[in-house]
Amino acid sequence: MYFEYKVVGGDFTIAGVASSQVKKTLKQLGIDSSIIKRVVVALYEAEVNVVAHAYEGVIYVDIKGDGIKLKVEDKGPGIPDVSLAMTKGFSTASSSVREMGFGAGMGLPNISDNADSFRIETVVDKGTTLHIEIKFH
Amino acid sequence: MQVELIYNRALHISRDICIGCSHCIKVCPTEALRVSGGKAGIHADWCIDCGECYRVCPTRAIRVMDDDFKDIFKFKHRVLLVPSIFFAQFEDAVSRKTIYDIIGELGFTEVCAVEQSIDTLIDEINHYVKRAQEPVISSFCPAVVRLIQVRFPSLIDNIMKLLPPIEITAQYYKKRFERDSIDERDYGIFYLTPCIGKIAAVKSPVGGYTSPINGVINMDFFFNKVYLAYKQKVPITTSIRVNSAISSKGVLYPTTGGESKHVEGNTLAIDGMNNVIDFLEKLENEEIKNVDFLEIRACDESCAGGILCYRNRFLAAQTLREFAAQMPDKHHLIHDYKYTCSAIVHMDKIEPRSMVKYDRNIDIAIEKMENARRLKKLLPGIDCGACGAPSCEALAEDIVRGQAKVNDCIFLRTILEKRGEISIEEAIEIMESIWGAERFNN
Numbered sequence: 001m002y003f004e005y006k007v008v009g010g011d012f013t014i015a016g017v018a019s020s021q022v023k024k025t026l027k028q029l030g031i032d033s034s035i036i037k038r039v040v041v042a043l044y045e046a047e048v049n050v051v052a053h054a055y056e057g058v059i060y061v062d063i064k065g066d067g068i069k070l071k072v073e074d075k076g077p078g079i080p081d082v083s084l085a086m087t088k089g090f091s092t093a094s095s096s097v098r099e100m101g102f103g104a105g106m107g108l109p110n111i112s113d114n115a116d117s118f119r120i121e122t123v124v125d126k127g128t129t130l131h132i133e134i135k136f137h
Numbered sequence: 138m139q140v141e142l143i144y145n146r147a148l149h150i151s152r153d154i155c156i157g158c159s160h161c162i163k164v165c166p167t168e169a170l171r172v173s174g175g176k177a178g179i180h181a182d183w184c185i186d187c188g189e190c191y192r193v194c195p196t197r198a199i200r201v202m203d204d205d206f207k208d209i210f211k212f213k214h215r216v217l218l219v220p221s222i223f224f225a226q227f228e229d230a231v232s233r234k235t236i237y238d239i240i241g242e243l244g245f246t247e248v249c250a251v252e253q254s255i256d257t258l259i260d261e262i263n264h265y266v267k268r269a270q271e272p273v274i275s276s277f278c279p280a281v282v283r284l285i286q287v288r289f290p291s292l293i294d295n296i297m298k299l300l301p302p303i304e305i306t307a308q309y310y311k312k313r314f315e316r317d318s319i320d321e322r323d324y325g326i327f328y329l330t331p332c333i334g335k336i337a338a339v340k341s342p343v344g345g346y347t348s349p350i351n352g353v354i355n356m357d358f359f360f361n362k363v364y365l366a367y368k369q370k371v372p373i374t375t376s377i378r379v380n381s382a383i384s385s386k387g388v389l390y391p392t393t394g395g396e397s398k399h400v401e402g403n404t405l406a407i408d409g410m411n412n413v414i415d416f417l418e419k420l421e422n423e424e425i426k427n428v429d430f431l432e433i434r435a436c437d438e439s440c441a442g443g444i445l446c447y448r449n450r451f452l453a454a455q456t457l458r459e460f461a462a463q464m465p466d467k468h469h470l471i472h473d474y475k476y477t478c479s480a481i482v483h484m485d486k487i488e489p490r491s492m493v494k495y496d497r498n499i500d501i502a503i504e505k506m507e508n509a510r511r512l513k514k515l516l517p518g519i520d521c522g523a524c525g526a527p528s529c530e531a532l533a534e535d536i537v538r539g540q541a542k543v544n545d546c547i548f549l550r551t552i553l554e555k556r557g558e559i560s561i562e563e564a565i566e567i568m569e570s571i572w573g574a575e576r577f578n579n
Contacts, residue, residue: 023422040423
């Protein structure tokens with residue numbers, strides 16, 4: 001089952017719409033709540049990343065019987081140093097983003113912690129694509 | 138629609154009074170209601186006993202499954218546990234003494250304040266919050282506990298595993314009767330409830346617990362009885378034992394913020410069903426951080442807005458604030474409560490109540506869900522309710538579950554008629570099957 005959600009850079013008021021929708025779907029499918037929690041946390045972090053750093057993005061969701069695959073593709077600045085971005089507490093978020101309670105530098109590590117498989121493709125000045133997989137069993 | 142009775146619920150729809158107006162299907166937070174055959178039906182498995190449907194029913198077809206008042210006379214000692222909100226239903230001219238006397242005249246031998254246990258409970262909560270998974274969600278409001286069981290199962294472990302005040306007070310009474318060597322068959326503990334959720338909570342408690350409460354009395358019904366006796370100046374011929382010990386904290390506990398303000402750390406108080414759902418969504422997404430304790434109540438203005446309350450919620454809450462201002466910080470039974478109840482305030486793990494929408498087999502569930510999504514695109518998306526379901530999405534789900542048909546939708550039916558695929562007679566028959574034949578007679 002496929003879903004697609006558009007994400008707009010800079011609009012924090014709608015960040016979380018995709019994760020809420022995916023959560024609702026997984027609940028209706030009767031997925032274990034601890035797994036739903038991991039999906040929602042990972043996707044929400046990814047969503048906020050796009051809003052905070054990129055110009056725009058699309059979230060592709062693919063749900064099958066054994067698990068969920070998320071692809072979060074954005075047009076944006078890209079990540080110059082992926083290993084640095086994966087360090088807990090490292091953040092390039094602007095002060096205005098931090099004032100809204102985001103940008104603590106936990107985004108990517110948090111996604112990685114919650115995923116069974118996590119991969120980043122990034123090109124500086126072009127954009128970033130995250131591949132996240134979480135198994136249901 | 139198939140209606141299964143899984144657990145003891147507190148609401149019942151009288152089919153002979155229900156006019157199938159569909160007001161209730163729109164307000165149900167778990168979409169547990171449908172209209173079929175001109176009558177509303179509850180999907181028992183999904184009902185959380187919040188009573189939102191009761192609030193909007195124009196014909197009072199939704200009945201509360203309270204206990205027969207006459208049951209109290211089966212016992213020699215008849216205690217009524219009265220919530221502070223009950224006294225706030227009366228105009229200021231009606232004194233507490235008058236209300237106590239009438240309660241005695243109506244048949245009770247003793248009356249006690251439900252919130253007598255609050256001071257002990259607050260100590261226990263503060264102790265609990267320090268060691269528990271954050272944020273702790275109060276177990277006070279039974280509709281919220283049930284909402285979490287059904288709609289937010291991932292938050293179940295956040296629910297505080299301490300008994301609500303009514304149960305602690307009831308346990309105190311049980312222990313007191315035991316201490317006085319009064320036979321179990323000789324005393325009856327009754328609870329006067331401002332809401333439907335608490336009836337369900339007493340009849341089917343969560344967390345591996347059995348309530349010592351013998352019966353639950355509907356406050357709406359009892360208010361009428363007391364007020365009528367007051368108006369008719371019924372002579373008082375009996376005397377009632379009054380155990381009115383209560384602190385200012387206890388009086389205000391059922392009002393919004395009355396619980397959270399006594400808990401140490403970062404606390405928040407949320408009331409009103411829509412606010413609660415919105416907040417729990419965010420909490421479940423882990424968008425809310427650094428909160429230690431959450432007071433969450435299903436009714437706007439908490440128990441002052443209880444389903445079975447008669448008086449305006451803001452006036453009732455104000456009356457409680459005025460009364461609390463005259464009450465002391467402590468009462469003389471606090472130590473007795475602590476000694477008697479500390480061992481019994483804890484409850485076991487609360488189990489989720491799964492709301493299986495499609496199928497337990499994930500592959501079948503995905504297939505059905507995809508069908509429902511395709512169907513939803515065909516439906517008009519205006520959630521008119523003319524099919525008897527609360528929304529187009531709910532109809533699509535009902536169809537793939539085999540509980541409704543595509544041509545239950547009035548829009549799709551009109552298109553089928555235009556194409557000549559169904560006759561006008563068939564269309565009317567469908568309308569009658571949903572809304573009842575009599576409705577179209579005039």
